[in-house]
Amino acid sequence: MDTQVDIQMPIKAGSFIIGDVIQRLLAQDVPFTFYADAGEDLEISSDHEDLLALVATSARDVNRIKQAARVAFKRNRLRTRGDSPYVYLADTDVLLPESPFFRSMIRAFERNPQLGAAGLCYQESDHVASGSMMLRRADFIDIGELRGAGKSCVCTYMQMKLQESSLAVVPLTKTRARHLKSQYSEGYPEYEAVQYQVSSDSVLPRRFLENTIEEYGTRFKLFVHN
Numbered sequence: 656m657d658t659q660v661d662i663q664m665p666i667k668a669g670s671f672i673i674g675d676v677i678q679r680l681l682a683q684d685v686p687f688t689f690y691a692d693a694g695e696d697l698e699i700s701s702d703h704e705d706l707l708a709l710v711a712t713s714a715r716d717v718n719r720i721k722q723a724a725r726v727a728f729k730r731n732r733l734r735t736r737g738d739s740p741y742v743y744l745a746d747t748d749v750l751l752p753e754s755p756f757f758r759s760m761i762r763a764f765e766r767n768p769q770l771g772a773a774g775l776c777y778q779e780s781d782h783v784a785s786g787s788m789m790l791r792r793a794d795f796i797d798i799g800e801l802r803g804a805g806k807s808c809v810c811t812y813m814q815m816k817l818q819e820s821s822l823a824v825v826p827l828t829k830t831r832a833r834h835l836k837s838q839y840s841e842g843y844p845e846y847e848a849v850q851y852q853v854s855s856d857s858v859l860p861r862r863f864l865e866n867t868i869e870e871y872g873t874r875f876k877l878f879v880h881n
């Protein structure tokens with residue numbers, strides 16, 4: 656079967672994906688190609704820092720805006736990678752549920768022309784985050800360059816643009832992902848470190864990922880270099 660989904664994952668320069676996250680992606684029930692960008696992060700100058708401090712209502716808002724800008728910067732470099740009919744936006748610290756769900760998401764798109772995006776939520780929220788969201792490629796490209804939405808996130812900007820086209824964003828409230836950053840707030844366990852240099856096409860080969868899991872189980876941190 657031809658690839659149906661392009662998984663796109665931005666990675667902070669010098670950071671990693673843990674094996675548990677990779678294993679759950681490999682367990683999905685449709686063929687996919689995995690694209691990763693661990694290249695240079697967006698640099699924010701001191702002048703821009705001062706400007707953000709003026710327009711934000713708190714130091715926390717400054718950090719939120721900076722994070723949204725950095726995420727949009729990486730996702731924009733990835734957004735045209737691949738040519739599959741669907742795009743799944745993933746994050747390095749989002750652990751998917753054990754039961755695969757890509758096929759059921761695709762069926763929902765096929766049955767509902769007005770469905771713009773579907774995705775998982777974390778904890779008890781009904782907010783579809785850009786770290787667990789699937790879209791039709793055509794709708795994703797039509798959104799244009801991604802942005803942070805003021806004090807909000809890239810997810811909010813994407814939902815706003817889809818709604819402008821009368822497309823709905825549907826959360827999968829009965830199937831939830833786990834945000835590992837909060838679970839490991841005091842530091843990730845000391846997993847084995849695995850290094851991988853991706854080629855110019857940004858593809859993380861499935862066979863390499865499967866071989867790494869065969870060798871280490873899921874107890875590893877995969878450091879990707881572009």
